[in-house]
Amino acid sequence: MGSAGVEAAPASIPTSGLCLLLFITLPCCDTTCGGEEQKADDRSRLHDAGFRQNRSLYSCRMQDLVDETDLALLNALQVAPRGSWAILGRALDLDPATVARRWRRLQTEGYAWVTCAVGPPRHNTFCLAYIEIECVRGEFDAVQDAFVRQPEVVYIHHLTGPRGLLIVVARSSPTLISEYIRDTVEPMPGIRSYHAEIRTAGHVEPSRWRLRSLDQDQQRALEAGTEAEKRAHDIRLEAVDQQIYQLLHEDGRMPFTTLAERAGVSEPTVRRRANRLLNSGILRLRCEVVQSVSGWPVSAVLWAATPPTHVESTVQSFAALPQVRLCCSLTGPRNLLLMVWLRSLDALPQLEGTLYERAPELTIVDRAICLHTAKQLGRVLSREGRATAQVQTTLEAFPVL
Structure with missing residues (x-):
């Protein structure tokens, strides 16, 4: 369906029954969904007092909880995605073997993964379309499933509102x-209508979003061991670079020996070329985490408008807000799109107020809550948000020039 709603409870269910269900469910999150050893000490890493409550409310359906030590590890991997277990362990005051074991569990169970995206120096070599789709009643799942299998569709979001599906498509040109x-959208059965806009500029990227589970000393220790990006726009790409891109998209922590074997080149060659792609910002690694256990369980999309002469200053006014995960310019009258992660549903109007305070020239034209993300940068996600499969990325987003 193109919209979502909440049905009222049947009249036959007594009010006391509903109260009992709530009484039983909420304590379960605190007593049975806990983490591993030293959980009490790990809680000191929380960003604010409401973090544990929000995480419990939204994650008690998960088979296993991600504890605060896991979140600190994931935050460390956001800063240093290919950091060694020893480096990560020193920053977190954990044994390297413990760090490796925790990561294996998180990755294997789909709670987290490290992937790769094309960076800003190459954004002008491909085209992204944001397409809002209204589905025929009863055809939503079929339409969504059809898009999931397509490599050029990099994101799929189920939203509230009349157009219940937002897909992001990557191709090499507007043509x-x-x-x-x-050829694909218009003839697809189950689609009632659609609206497409093209991204004209990227301002805030998900690769720069952080969990904020580390303290400043841990953050500095990890940043000291990573090389700052040195933009290089004149690097000529070859077919082996495309292979490296696809392999790092599959697993951003893939060892150089495995990269070399699968790319069919020597280890020194793949190490040199991969480091060049990453250090230049042509490729960016990012560690993703299941949203429902991140402490930011609610996501929303905002469509906004601002005068073209104020776009840069407007974006700068809110780009550093912890809620803002993505911001880009689009064609059309709604010339800014924001993807935000929130602590709770009631945080959305609060965030809108903050945006207006920081950028009075900004007008929020529309907003929607993201009910479910079915595909995220090529990863197929379950209802709980865990990665269950991967669709190979399209090379149209990373052409050889």
Whole structure:
């Protein structure tokens, strides 16, 4: 369906029954969904007092909880995605073997993964389309499933509102976006209508978003061991670079020996070329985490408008807000799109107030809550948000020039 609602409880269910259910469910999150050893000490890493409560309310359906030590590890991997277990362990005051064991569990069970995205120096070599889709009643799942299998569809979000599906499509040119819409979207059964806009500029990227589970000393220790990006726009890419991109997209922590074996080149060659791609910002690694256990369990999309002459200053006014995960310019009258992660549903109007205070020239034209993300940068996500499968990324987003 193109919209979502909440049904009232049947009249036959007594009020006392509902109260009893709440009484039983909420303590379960605190007593049976805990982490591993030293959980009490790990709680000191929480960013604020409401973090544990929010995480419990939204994650008690998960088979295993991610504890605060796990979140600190994931935050460390956001800072140093290919950091060694020894480096990560020193920053977290953990044994390297413990760090490796925790990561294996998180990755294997789909709670977290390290992947790769094309960085800003190459954003002008491909085209992203944000397409809002209204589905015929009863056809939503079929339409969503059809898009999940397509490599050019990098994101799929189920939203509130009349157009219940937002997909992000990557092709090498506007002409090929037109071809995709004409050949794939328009004839697809189950689609009632659609609205497409093209991204014209990226301002805030998900690769820069952080969990904020580390203290300042831990953050500095990890940043000291990473090399700052040195932008290089004149690097000529070859087919082996495309292979490295696809392999790092599959697993951003793939060892150089495995990268070399699968790319069919020597280890020194793959090490040199991978480091060049990463250090130049052409490729960016990012550690993703299941949203429901991140402490930021609610996501929303904001469509906004600001005068073209104020776009840069407007974005700068809110880019550092912890809620802002993505911001880009779009064609059309709604020329800014924001993806935000929130502590709770009631944080959305609070955030909008903050945005207006920081950027009075900004007008929020529309907003929607993201009910479920079905695909995230090529990862297929379950209802709980865990990664269950991967669709190989399209090379149209990383062409050889």
